[in-house]
Amino acid sequence: ARDNGGGAGGRSGALGPAPVAEVIQKIDVNPPKGTRDFSPDEMRLRNWLFHNFREVSRLFGFEEVDFPVLESEALFVRKAGEEIKDQLYCFEDRGNRRVALRPELTPSLARLVIQKGKSLSLPVKWFAIGQCWRYERMTRGRRREHYQWNMDIIGVPDVMAEAELISSIVTFFKRIGITASDVGFKVSSRKVLQEVLSRYSIREDLFGKVCIIIDKIEKIPLNDIKEELKAAGVSTEAVEQLLQVLSIKSLTELEEILGDAGEAVVELKQLFSLAEKFGYSEWIQFDASIVRGLAYYTGIVFEGFDRDGKLRAICGGGRYDRLLSTFGGDDIPACGFGFGDAVIVELLKEKGRLPALSLQVDNIVCALDHDLQGPAATVATILREKGQTVDLVLENKPLKWVFKRAARINAERLILVGSAEWQRGMVGVKILSSGEQHEIKLDELE
Numbered sequence: 001a002r003d004n005g006g007g008a009g010g011r012s013g014a015l016g017p018a019p020v021a022e023v024i025q026k027i028d029v030n031p032p033k034g035t036r037d038f039s040p041d042e043m044r045l046r047n048w049l050f051h052n053f054r055e056v057s058r059l060f061g062f063e064e065v066d067f068p069v070l071e072s073e074a075l076f077v078r079k080a081g082e083e084i085k086d087q088l089y090c091f092e093d094r095g096n097r098r099v100a101l102r103p104e105l106t107p108s109l110a111r112l113v114i115q116k117g118k119s120l121s122l123p124v125k126w127f128a129i130g131q132c133w134r135y136e137r138m139t140r141g142r143r144r145e146h147y148q149w150n151m152d153i154i155g156v157p158d159v160m161a162e163a164e165l166i167s168s169i170v171t172f173f174k175r176i177g178i179t180a181s182d183v184g185f186k187v188s189s190r191k192v193l194q195e196v197l198s199r200y201s202i203r204e205d206l207f208g209k210v211c212i213i214i215d216k217i218e219k220i221p222l223n224d225i226k227e228e229l230k231a232a233g234v235s236t237e238a239v240e241q242l243l244q245v246l247s248i249k250s251l252t253e254l255e256e257i258l259g260d261a262g263e264a265v266v267e268l269k270q271l272f273s274l275a276e277k278f279g280y281s282e283w284i285q286f287d288a289s290i291v292r293g294l295a296y297y298t299g300i301v302f303e304g305f306d307r308d309g310k311l312r313a314i315c316g317g318g319r320y321d322r323l324l325s326t327f328g329g330d331d332i333p334a335c336g337f338g339f340g341d342a343v344i345v346e347l348l349k350e351k352g353r354l355p356a357l358s359l360q361v362d363n364i365v366c367a368l369d370h371d372l373q374g375p376a377a378t379v380a381t382i383l384r385e386k387g388q389t390v391d392l393v394l395e396n397k398p399l400k401w402v403f404k405r406a407a408r409i410n411a412e413r414l415i416l417v418g419s420a421e422w423q424r425g426m427v428g429v430k431i432l433s434s435g436e437q438h439e440i441k442l443d444e445l446e
């Protein structure tokens with residue numbers, strides 16, 4: 001056991017051996033169900049991913065924000081029957097408050113925008129990387145947490161905002177070696193559904209629920225979709241027309257059905273023409289079946305998919321012009337996306353394009369005998385102050401052990417502090433790749 005310095009731990013000597021702390025019980029060393037630890041290798045991959053998220057956000061002039069992982073449950077209580085709501089990781093805290101571990105970041109971002117109110121000059125371009133939670137029966141053995149990168153533009157009603165967001169994700173994919181032949185974006189607009197539903201005078205408040213039902217179109221049998229739509233109050237004729245519209249795969253075909261004057265067609269055309277100017281036309285395609293599973297989207301929606309069709313959606317987002325007002329804020333237009341940390345890693349594995357990340361240090365510094373620990377610490381500090389990474393050998397170890405560790409941590413060179421050399425103000429240097437060895441004056445170390 002580590003001596004906690006309180007003397008009670010590793011004490012021995014005059015007072016005799018320390019009392020053995022009673023073994024309470026062998027704790028489960030695994031993390032809670034559905035959650036992960038990040039050991040060094042996994043942490044290096046995660047840091048690499050997040051570094052690329054942050055670099056792209058910086059390139060696009062977005063500012064980083066963060067929020068508590070714990071939020072009021074009220075932030076996520078939506079009546080549209082979303083899966084994310086059914087799996088809310090919520091509970092009553094000791095103050096009898098209904099709270100939840102956030103399942104997504106957008107509501108927190110909306111909350112902060114409203115909180116900042118007039119002090120914010122629009123447009124707001126914020127990004128966040130945060131852990132999100134869900135509670136589902138472990139029968140499905142799925143994870144209960146993941147990290148999401150979000151980018152949001154608040155205060156821009158024009159489709160230029162969605163085009164900018166898609167450009168940022170394309171930039172991210174390119175940075176990590178994913179091309180337009182690996183992935184694409186399916187793009188649609190909820191206004192397509194809205195225009196169809198309004199032809200059948202479906203009540204506005206049904207809109208969110210209808211979208212959530214349709215979002216399950218690939219996941220449950222078509223007849224169940226029809227049943228759920230009818231149960232939600234959509235007429236049989238409207239259901240047939242809806243499903244027919246959802247199968248449209250081209251904007252020209254959509255125009256034939258909806259005409260060229262409606263917002264849905266106009267906005268989608270704008271987006272596709274902006275895509276050309278941004279240079280990512282080959283990355284996007286119109287697909288009317290895309291609705292996304294969050295009730296608050298109101299316009300353009302998009303999702304990143306792998307062209308081999310083996311994986312779930314890589315990322316997704318869209319316009320949510322009503323969310324801020326439903327939280328009692330002003331009527332401010334908004335759009336954003338979420339990009340999870342799981343599917344992208346599966347994709348990189350599939351493509352054999354995971355980055356090779358390993359521990360590497362510039363120096364391993366070792367005292368050749370015990371009373372040279374002090375000088376070794378001095379050498380390590382000099383090198384560190386020069387910005388060099390140093391693994392300082394902290395105990396008296398045989399050289400064989402030191403070489404083994406040097407190899408494991410990929411040390412570039414071994415710095416040996418020996419008493420004869422030290423008397424002459426020198427230290428030994430061994431370049432581990434070549435085996436070349438020389439002595440150097442302490443103040444010439446660099």
Ligand SMILES: CC(=O)Nc1cnc2ccccc2c1
Pocket residue numbers: 103104132133134143144145146340342343
């Ligand atoms: C593939 C994966 O891990 N998905 C995942 C994992 N945890 C979540 C937690 C909250 C919301 C969505 C989540 C989604």
